Amino acid sequence: MARMSMIEALRSAMDVKLADDPAVIVFGEDVGYFGGVFRCTAGLQAKYGEERVFDTPINESAIVGIAIGMAAQGMRPCVEMQFADYVFPAYDQITQEAARLRHRSNEQFTCPMVVRMPTGGGIFGGQTHSQSPEALFTHVSGLKVVIPSTPYDAKGLLIAAIEDPDPVIFLEPKRIYNGPFYGDHSGKSVPWSQHAAGEVPEDHYVVPLGKADVRRAGSDLTILTYGTMVYVAEAAVKAAGVDAEIIDLRTLLPLDLETVRASVEKTGRCIVVHEATRTSGFGAELIAEVEEVCFWHLKAPILRVTGWDVPYPHAQEWDYFPGPERIERVIHKVMED
Known part of the structure; x- marks a missing residue:
C-alpha cells in the first residue's frame, strides 16, 4: 500500500496495465513527453517508450477515431481528452462508432477502449474547461460511464475500465485530483486535507464497474x-x-x-x-x-x-x-x- 493522490492513483493504474498487457497504449494531447496537462501520465513515456505512450495533434475526433480502429483490431487504447469540454468534436466517433461497434458487427468486433477526461469545475477554468457532461454519455447505449471519488476507487475502476471489452467514458473530477475542495462565497478554496491522499495498493486490483x-x-x-x-x-x-x-x-x-x-x-x-x-x-x-x-x-x-x-x-x-x-x-x- 502507498499514499496516493487521485492523479498518482490514475498514473499507477496506467503503469500497471502498460506493464502487464502489451496491447495497452496511452495517447492524447501532451500526454507523452509533458505528462499531461494535469501530469496524470508523467513519466510513462520515459518508462514505456514513444510507441506505447505518445502525443497527438490537437484533434479529438482523430484521437478517438484512431483508438476505435486500434480497439477493433485487438489493442486496448486508453486516450485522454485534456478537458471534458474538448470531447464534443469526438462525440460522433464515441456515440456513433465506438458505442455501436459490438452490436452493428453482430459481435464480430468489440471496442475495448477508455476515454479519460477531467470533468467539472473548481480551478476557475471558465466555460470551456469546467463542464460536467456525464448525462450526454449515460444516454448512449453501448457505453459505460464511470466517475471515481477516491484514489483507491480511481485506480481500481480505471484498471477495470481498461480490461473491459467495451468502451468506457472515464470522467475524473479535477477538483479532487489532489484532494477534495469546496468553496465559500468569497471564492476561497477550502481543502479537506485528510482526504488529499488515500491508501492505494501499488499492484493490480480492480473495483468492479456497475457497483456503488x-x-x-x-x-x-x-x-x-x-x-x-x-x-x-x-x-x-x-x-x-x-x-x-x-x-x-x-x-x-x-x-x-x-x-x-x-x-x-x-x-x-x-x-x-x-x-x-x-x-x-x-x-x-x-x-x-x-x-x-x-x-x-x-x-x-x-x-x-x-x-x-x-x-x-x-x-x-x-x-x-x-x-x-x-x-x-x-x-x-x-x-x-
Missing part, C-alpha cells in the same frame, strides 16, 4: 451522488446532524440500482446531488428510477441539489456549485415532509 459504494451508512435519508459531490454531501450531513446514508454511485452506466433501492427502501427519503446543470441532468434519471422501484416506501418527494441552469459562470463558480449549505437546507426540507 455505501460511503456512509444511515437510517434517516439517502443521498445519491458521485465524484466531488460525495465530499460536499458528507460535509452537509455533518452540519445537518442527520443520520443520512450517502451512496457514491461510482458507475453511472450501468447503474447499481439494487444498492440504491435497498438504501431508499430503508430510509424512505432521498436527495440527489450533482454538479451538472439541473434540467436533463443525470439526477432526473435517478429520480425516475427511484420513483419506479421505491414509490411505496417514500415518505417525502425526492429532491435535487444541482448546478444552476445557466451557462457555466466563470467568476461565480463557487456559487454555481452545490455547496454544503445548499444541501443542508434541502436535507432539512426533506426531513420535515
Whole structure:
C-alpha cells in the first residue's frame, strides 16, 4: 500500500496495465513527453517508450477515431481528452462508432477502449474547461460511464475500465485530483486535507464497474451522488446532524440500482446531488428510477441539489456549485415532509 493522490492513483493504474498487457497504449494531447496537462501520465513515456505512450495533434475526433480502429483490431487504447469540454468534436466517433461497434458487427468486433477526461469545475477554468457532461454519455447505449471519488476507487475502476471489452467514458473530477475542495462565497478554496491522499495498493486490483459504494451508512435519508459531490454531501450531513446514508454511485452506466433501492427502501427519503446543470441532468434519471422501484416506501418527494441552469459562470463558480449549505437546507426540507 502507498499514499496516493487521485492523479498518482490514475498514473499507477496506467503503469500497471502498460506493464502487464502489451496491447495497452496511452495517447492524447501532451500526454507523452509533458505528462499531461494535469501530469496524470508523467513519466510513462520515459518508462514505456514513444510507441506505447505518445502525443497527438490537437484533434479529438482523430484521437478517438484512431483508438476505435486500434480497439477493433485487438489493442486496448486508453486516450485522454485534456478537458471534458474538448470531447464534443469526438462525440460522433464515441456515440456513433465506438458505442455501436459490438452490436452493428453482430459481435464480430468489440471496442475495448477508455476515454479519460477531467470533468467539472473548481480551478476557475471558465466555460470551456469546467463542464460536467456525464448525462450526454449515460444516454448512449453501448457505453459505460464511470466517475471515481477516491484514489483507491480511481485506480481500481480505471484498471477495470481498461480490461473491459467495451468502451468506457472515464470522467475524473479535477477538483479532487489532489484532494477534495469546496468553496465559500468569497471564492476561497477550502481543502479537506485528510482526504488529499488515500491508501492505494501499488499492484493490480480492480473495483468492479456497475457497483456503488455505501460511503456512509444511515437510517434517516439517502443521498445519491458521485465524484466531488460525495465530499460536499458528507460535509452537509455533518452540519445537518442527520443520520443520512450517502451512496457514491461510482458507475453511472450501468447503474447499481439494487444498492440504491435497498438504501431508499430503508430510509424512505432521498436527495440527489450533482454538479451538472439541473434540467436533463443525470439526477432526473435517478429520480425516475427511484420513483419506479421505491414509490411505496417514500415518505417525502425526492429532491435535487444541482448546478444552476445557466451557462457555466466563470467568476461565480463557487456559487454555481452545490455547496454544503445548499444541501443542508434541502436535507432539512426533506426531513420535515
